[in-house]
Amino acid sequence: MDESFLLMLSNLLHLHNSIDPTTSLLSTTTTSSPSPTSSSSSSTPTSLLTSSSAAPLLFFTIASVLSFIATSRPKPSPATASTSGGTSSATASAMSVSAFRALATEHIWSLEAPLRDAQWRSLYGLSYPVFTTVVEKLRPHIALSNLSLPSDYAVAMVLSRLSHGFSAQTLASRYSLDPYLVSKITNMVTRLLATKLYPEFIKIPVSRRRLIETTQAFEELTSLPNMCGAIDGSPIKLHKHNLPGNYKCKYGYPSVLLEVVADHKKIFWDVCVKAPGGTDDATHFRDSLLYNRLTSGDIVWDKVINVRGHHVRPYIVGDWCYPLLSFLLTPFSPNGMGTPAQNLFDGMLMKGRSVVVEAIGLLKGRWKILQDLNVGLNHVPQTIVACCVLHNLCQIAREPEPELWKDPDESGAPPRVLDSEKSFYYFGESLRQALADDLHQRLSSR
Template sequence: MDQSFLLMLSTLLHLHNYLDPTITLLPSTPSSASSPSSASFNSPTSLLSSSSAAPLLFFTIASVLSFIASSRSNASSSPSRTSSTTLPPSSSDYSVSAFRAFSTDHIWSLEAPFRDAQWRSLYGLSHPVFTTIVDKLKPHIALSNLSLPSDYAVAMVLSRLCHGLSAKTVAARFSLEPYLVSKITNMVTRLLATKLYAEFIKIPVSRRRLIETTQAFEELTSLPNMCGAIDGSPIKLRRLPPDQNFSTNYNCRFGYPSVLLQVVADNKKIFWDVCVKAPGGSDDASHFRDSLMYHRLTSGDVVWDNVINVRGHHVRPYIVGDWGYPLLSFLLTPFSPNGIGTPAQNLFDGMLMKGRSVVVDAIGLLKARWKILQDLNVGLSHAPQTIVACCVLHNLCQIAKEPEPEPLKDPNETGPAPNILDTEKSLCYYGESVRQALADDLHQRLPSR
């Protein structure tokens, strides 16, 4: 019973005895308890039959006070029940101790599918992949003298990348200062982009991997020796420096400020090259020519030995792209963007674009998994490393065969084919010869398509 009501009731009892001392509610002696006359005083009706008005006044006031106390008790308990269901998780739910309890005691009490599903909802990947990342980054994080545990820091950054949260939002959730969240995010993404890049983003130069990749593309497109597909995608920036001229250079063809991401993907939608070096206002061809991969391919630094003969032409492994890229010996593009070529050329274009679709899907998966890339809320100086870090995480997910979300699709691109540079003329001539040979061979093998 409510304590305030008990106090009021006690006060009323004293008041009642004062107003009508001839009536008592409790027996004064043990013998009176067994006496019929005494027992009659203890019944509710005895109070009403009293000659004094005090008992009736007592019961009236007591009833009113009881109703008020009951109403106050219900009113005070109702908001607490409501608030418990509507308030967001408190910062204590994201404390180090809560994370430790969740990642040790709780997580291992679940069956693996439920455990990994819960982990993906929080951090974008399964628990085994998470532990792999932590194990690889822990020695590097330890050198920073970070006051937080390594796995907790990685979990915080993955949560931000996965859900696209701002540093301020993460800071409030984890009870940290926003500057510390930004500092930890920059550290972890830098380590992912530098220390793990070479291990998980590799050009397929080994013969075994190269053959596996070209065979898979041939099953998809009927075109031999294709080893990858290239494409560019603008990564939207939430904020830019206030300099108007500076900002204009970053406006992409779709009208928003961005930086340009260039990737090459294999048949499994795994990136084997990533480049983020251009503002969103650049075109794909210029970005490609400024990339390390372009210089490695044109200089002969990357040599693919799996050479085949197609209609008298020696065809080395090649990548494919749309008409926004230059036609070169190692990069084949469509004959026409609108299907005005010969039947053989149109057939070739259709198969080439089918092969290119893997990189479109890979970029869509990347942006769907790591939602921060849909509206990048880090400083411009840290944008490239954040994007590359997400690409490394994407590859880890693909290698581990993590479930694939519904890919996000960029708008269709239009634009003229790029001009061929003087230094590229011989490469372009060879690319034209190889492309025509492949088209004629494909049309001969698949004439009904």
Template sequence: MDQSFLIMLSNLLHLHNHLDPTNSLLSDTSSAAYSSDVSSPSSILTSTSAAPLLFFTLASVLSYLASNSPKKPSKSSSPSSSSKPPSEFSVAAFRALSTERIWAMEAPLRDVQWRSLYGLSYPVFTTVVDKLKPYITQSQLSLPSDYAVAMVLSRLSHGLSLKTLASRYALEPYLISKITNMVTRLLATKLYPEFIKIPVSRRRLVENTQGFQELTSLPNICGAVDSTPVKLHKLSPDVINGSMYYCKYGFPSILLQVVADSKKVFWDVCVKAPGGYDDSTHFRDSLLYNRLITGDIVWDKAINVRGQHVRPYIVGDWCFPLLSFLLTPFSYNRTGNPAQNAFDEALMKGRKTVEEAIGLLKGRWKILQDLNVGLNHAPQTIVACCVLHNLCQIAREPEPELWKEPEENGQPPHVLENEKGRPLPNEISAVDI
């Protein structure tokens, strides 16, 4: 028994003997009788003088035991239960930053801080929230719209996993996944038509062709096309034809095809094929190709080049087919004559804009460097990042360090008979898939 408890009990007994020495119930020589009588209410009541002190004694003992007994951990403090959200990521902290402290900061400092958290400046962030808020409100999400958008942007810009984000925001992983899927779907569907548009108006065509002519000295270029594999974090073993997802660099991926203007803004995005597809096949499967080949899109800004009417066209590398609306280099390693090499060099300056646009895309939205979402939601996540990329480029957000792709070896282009306009590199035979 605890030594301090024994001392307290002894002092109480001595005090009682001093006050009522004639009472034999609590005398020093009858401690055994005390041990038995304390559990008997009838014997305690036999002495009127001892009753108050015994009651006080019992109350003191019970109070002491209660205050010194080890406390069992409550359910709320058990390791399995969710802990309180960290203050810097709670709704209250977000609200304080976004509505109270944000406008007290200098604009550059404000935007640097917001960009480090969510990948874009505060004014661009509010634009995204304002456009998505009506749709998020309809979903009856239990979280504020701006808080949900901020959470998803932090995942896209930093490439955070569900587990990490769930721990940071003190939410269940399934809820994080649900919110991510909802916001990326809205970006890829509701905001896509507004921020990713094929230039069909004469004003936009003139802007695009003039921008490329300043870069390349070639007339009437209205866009540059390229493809890039977006690495998948993992590929489920039950995926049918899983080997088709492995790109030429050796990792599982989905193929992203984009067309960019001279300002590195995408005006067409296509995500339709596994990473093992070649650029030419993916291009022929795209909606853009079908609309151009059928005449659904007609760029009505023809110029005269040595007696030939040349409509606006896009440029690509030697992996793409040569078409009336798509020009490619004469050779892939500058092995043509001086005039051909000069043309190739100018053309590749134009194509460099789309290379840099892809580098900015993956540098700004790091989730595309290792896409940790389910395969079913991968395409919409990629397209959502392309929409956000355009928002940042249009708003002239600072450009991050470019993401560098592995050295390209390229796949032989598959060219149809009616697409042959000049000899292909290494005299590759025409094959269509």
């Protein structure tokens, strides 16, 4: 029986005896000689109901209600237990309002910074300074929503859900809130992160200073000049299973497709979530705003170099699942069947691409909700983008990197070239060969 129910029952017994000592509920009917004392202290169901005092009837009424509540209280299901990670009551109390307030206000400045930040990361996925940055940037927008909860508490609750992957029901029980309110606050905070903070923390590197820094860093890593990013797609598993067939990804589970471009610091400078998980990377890329801006010439990168007579503008790299274009270079061969120069180029290109693979691994490792996304389908894109914004904040602040989440290795045939892409394809093919020959000559002469 629940300990809290037993405690309430014990208190009621003592309360009853103090109210009506003539019908003690703890005594039993005796067989000894009756005496004035024993007859008054003995009780039967009949004597209790016919007692002149209202205390026995009151006691049984209250006890019956408590018994019904105790027996009808839902037991945690295995799914809920697994979602909460088997946390103890101590962990649950650490998620409470009072615990958050105590840690945030009373003890936070008395802790050494490493201990303080480690404790904060274990609860909310990021250090205290980064947490306060998020709160301060969102506070004016949260204030406009007339939310009854303080901004820092609302942000802490949502971050704990994103970093641990808790369901709304699990988090509601820990924060003593209604699950609907938890979902509502989660949707509000993730929407603000995905809209208000996105332009500040997810930016295409068009400024000359940042472009030079990025291309130089990639050249140090790969020996390939003017590389400014790496692109990749990753399915984000959805908790819901009653979805149309086009949501099932090639790994067999329902998902949506995330596409990101990352720089050398594993910071995302473009994010796109527009397709069900069954969509291939090339189709998703062609439907993205980035593709439209690159093909239309809307993005102007002010850094052009000459390689063997080719004007090389900044470009991104991807695997063979993406189309070869003048601004997106892919490997010659997925299985090392090219010339020595081509194989060398492929190895260096994939080395540059590794930054985006690691960035996605960090994203899913740090924000575990993306390992099994349990939000409404309409709120899936904003939740994913919000996690990408938080990922960039952590990378900029040089937060410790968690264990990488490992996606399965990709495979597949190169996509066909569209008629509208042929000029980009032919230029990209020529450019890729020039870069491969130049790379082979430079490294061979060392």
